[in-house]
Amino acid sequence: xxxxxxxxxxxxxxxxxxxxxxxxxxxxxxxxxxxxxxxxxxxxxxxxxxxxxxxxxxxxxxxxxxxxxxxxxxxxxxxxxxxxxxxxxxxxxxxxxxxxxxxxxxx
Numbered sequence: 001x002x003x004x005x006x007x008x009x010x011x012x013x014x015x016x017x018x019x020x021x022x023x024x025x026x027x028x029x030x031x032x033x034x035x036x037x038x039x040x041x042x043x044x045x046x047x048x049x050x051x052x053x054x055x056x057x058x059x060x061x062x063x064x065x066x067x068x069x070x071x072x073x074x075x076x077x078x079x080x081x082x083x084x085x086x087x088x089x090x091x092x093x094x095x096x097x098x099x100x101x102x103x104x105x106x107x
Contacts, residue, residue: 014093021089028085032078039070043078045086 028045038058042050052074058067 017093021093024089025082025086028082030078030081030085032074032076032081034073034077035066035070039067039074041071041074041078043075043082045082047079047082049075 025045029042029050030045031040031042033040035055035058038055040053044050052071054067054071058070
C-alpha cells in the first residue's frame with residue numbers, strides 16, 4: 001500500500017511538471033530559415049505560424065514555385081526545432097521514470 005501511495009504522489013508531481021512544461025512549450029518561439037535566409041518564419045510551440053519574411057529578390061513571376069518550396073522548407077525547419085526543444089524538455093521531465101522505449105509525452 002505504501003508503494004501505491006508513493007506512486008500516486010509521483011504521478012501528481014509529474015502531472016504538475018507536465019502542465020508547466022506544456023505552458024513553456026506554448027510560449028516557445030522558434031525561427032526557421034530556408035534558401036540561405038531568403039525565407040524566414042517564426043512559429044510558436046503549438047506549430048502556429050507567427051510571421052513570414054521573404055527577401056524581395058524572390059518576388060519574380062517565374063520564381064513562384066521556388067518561393068512556395070522555400071516557405072515549406074522554412075516551416076519544416078522551424079517545426080523540427082520546436083519538436084527538438086520539446087523532446088529535450090520531456091526528456092528532462094521524465095528522467096528516472098521507467099517508461100517503455102518509444103513512449104511519448106504528452107499523451
